[in-house]
Amino acid sequence: MPGTQAPPTGIERLLLVGTGSSNASFLPLWVNWFQVSYPKTELRIVLTRSAQRFVTREGLSVLTNRVVFEDAWSEEPQARKLHVELANWPDAVAVYPAGMHFIARLALGLADTPAVMALQCTEAPIALAAALPPGGWESAAMRGHRAALAERPNVTVVPPVTGLSMTTGKRDGNQPVPLPRLIGSLEELRVRMGKAGDGGTGTHAGGVGAARATTQTHASATRAATETHASTAGATTQTHASATRATAETHASTAGATTQTHASATRAATETHASAAGASAETHAGTARATTQTHAGTARATTQTHASATRAAAETYAGTARAADAAAASEISGPTDPSNPTHPTGPATPLKSSGRA
Template sequence: MGVERLLMVSTGSAYATSLPFWLDWLRASYTGLEVSVVLTGSARRFVTRQALAHRVAGDVLFDEWPEDEVHARHVALAEWAEALVVYPATLHYTARLALGLADSPSLLAAQCTRAPIAVAPALPPGGLDSPAFREHWSQLSARPNVVMVPPEQGRSLTTGRMEAWVPPTLPEVIERLEGRRVQLVDDHRVHPERKALL
């Protein structure tokens, strides 16, 4: 991987339970990589800060602005991250990102960073065919620094049927993230005047 600092945002899908496993994989696969994690309020229903804290060299933060915090968390996140992964990304978080909303530190950081961003959705039955989700997918795909990683069909934890959409493996997400990072670097070399737009 061509970055040294990766920010992972985990949202409120049941697939957030896999985050400890994938953080162990990142640590074993990329020994020099510093990872920080942001958990949304809904993600905290599925994974705890304690389950992640010893698996990362960076911070495990909640996606909120603490009242007693002196520094702007969103600025610190945007400046620190050389790449950002939303894993898993719920339909709700994806929509907020696509609409340009910035009502949490992770969203505001994602809206303001030039770093490459990979979004790996986890969707309920019918979610992939939702007109709203398809529109949000298209909007995010049009952003130069965002890569949308298609979910895979999987078993719904609610119905037990193969009708949900689960996030792909983290290695696939990282591969696509790195591909987008390389594209951005190449684009800056060929068109340095675009730097201000990215």
């Protein structure tokens, strides 16, 4: 591998897909060679699950200082879909090595993994380095797949080279071409697509560039919309919080004022009631005292009048009795001694007969 000539290429972003073939075990050597040969080309790698039986994602991540993706649907929610990024990001796609199963899935139009779906949708040139078991390249199935892929203007399948089979030990294996040859074939396809585009609908490179520009514009617009939404949400939250605080403060003030007013009204009512009760009690007491005094005065006046009347009657009766006694005595004894009125001087007047025996 040292001294292997690197063909010139205008590829700026290369997507490398490794599939399930024992030749995937040589990927670390080829990835190191690619980075040394094309230091200005950005490289991203995707490994199928079967490819990881021969090489690890961690090992390639160390070489590229980038995350190596697994060709499988994530079980966790993803904000950015892997198959969309893999379709829009690259200038070109190299499948190395390309096993028989991967080639068949691509030819049949399947989209069961992110990488296969991305290759079905991308407009970037795709070159596959076929790596097949003995007899695989000329099989009826592979001939059908090769014919189907040949109909696609952006796909080329590079035939394998005869090599030693790791299973039979014979030179009947179908080994993938070295990666530099695949890069050369990929560059030729890219140029052909560009020339075909110049004669009609525009260059493919221009189309890919426009697609990337559209994607970047969409991403920028999405970020701007997200930031605007976040700002609006923040402003709305702050406004809502301020309004809530103001409402709470107003409610507290109103509640305080209502409480104070209620307390003042209660105190005023209590004081008025107390004053009225006191005035009523004093009026009642005054009335009671006046009534008592009037009653006492009336009783005393009545008593005094009765006593006076009694004395007058007694005196009148006594005078009448004395006068009657004096008259009776005068009739019985006759004239009296003027010097002693109590002793009569004349003869006693005889008693008149009543005419009854």
